[in-house]
Amino acid sequence: MTREFNFDGLVGPSHNYAGLSFGNVASFNNVKSASNPKQAALQGLAKMRALAARGFAQGVLPPQARPNFRLLRSLGFTGSDADVLARAYKESPVILACAYSASPMWTANAATVSPSRDTQDGKVHFTPANLNNKLHRSHEHEQSARALRAIFHDERHFAVHDALPATPAFGDEGAANHTRLCREHGADAVEVFVYGRVEFDPAAPAPKRYPARQTLEASQAVARLHGLSAAHTVYLQQNPDVIDQGVFHNDVIAVGNADVLFYHEQAFADEQGALFQLRQALAGVDAELRTIRVATSQVSVADAVHSYLFNSQLLSKPDGRMALVIPRECEENAAVARYLEELVGSGGPVDELIHFDLRQSMRNGGGPACLRLRVALTDGEAAAMHQGVLMTEELYHKLVGWVEKHYRDQLEPADLADPALAVEVRTALEELERLLGLPGLYDLS
């Protein structure tokens, strides 16, 4: 049997609001407000626990070591660790914030994953995303690769590639711009890549106000690395106008699961063309696309961006129906709340809503779907991965205890200059390696 595992990012102890993501409305609006790392981590853990308790396969991906002293030193801040922090804070607090960002919590951007059913060599392939559009995210991929290699260490089953070259032609944001459509997780599938820009075709449409983070060239390179078949791979262009309205990743405006695509009518540059391509490719894997199309008259793009309606997890339940995992913000938006009520009453594939309070992450533009990386695994593959990251009641309680012990409940921009914070984070991560049974997870040299 094949099951879809959701690996959620455990929010790191330096979670803060630094306004680093131009084009991401929430990140910009909450710049320099105080964060609560403890609450952020507990909110994420509560989601993992609840979904695991419901029988969904749930794992956790560890946070990364912060600040990234190697990054700071490579930019010319030298001396002892305390000197590096003091100089960076004085000369460029924004660089210090980049080195301290807890952005690896959004594991939808950690990598693109192709299940073994889709790949030429029959292994599960991972390509960590270079995230090169933003300095604070561009240094995640090294540790993402290291963590994935530690968890998916068995080379008979898993291949973890290096990130693509970090140049604008290969802007790669990972699974946030990727979805897999199929009858069921274990069946042949179509992998769908959504890009915002084409580097080598200056005539292709592109956003004008905000950056397009993902390129067609990156998507094609990932498909090549993973050994995907051309007939089962579809590339769609995201609508540049919605990128300019704050839809910085496709998973802010569309989500797919099994044979269902839940999307906003403005999501793609060419809606009819996109549906045609998907239907044709799906016919090749004996599947028929079911669409849940949301019209602008039902939910505007602005409401979608503020509520994160589409940054939901669409999860298959054992009874064949689907649940939609949404943030509380969806209840608070009148148009979205009305739409959702209709959706679950419509007799369509979605018959249940599961709400979570993820406010701490949402204030940086990360909803339920941003917080998780989907990995479909056969039973054999699931048995071959490191078991210490699978969410159980026991692991949940251990991690809550660890968070309670090590995390601050308030972090202001100026706190990043406090040398004690760096020591606290390091101590916490050393303990986490033991707790997850992953010695050597971090390069703490």
Ligand SMILES: NCCC[C@H](NC(=O)CCC(=O)O)C(=O)O
């Ligand atoms: N998939 C959701 C990603 C959200 C993430 N936000 C941030 O990095 C904000 C960080 C800050 O501004 O402190 C991003 O934009 O990539």
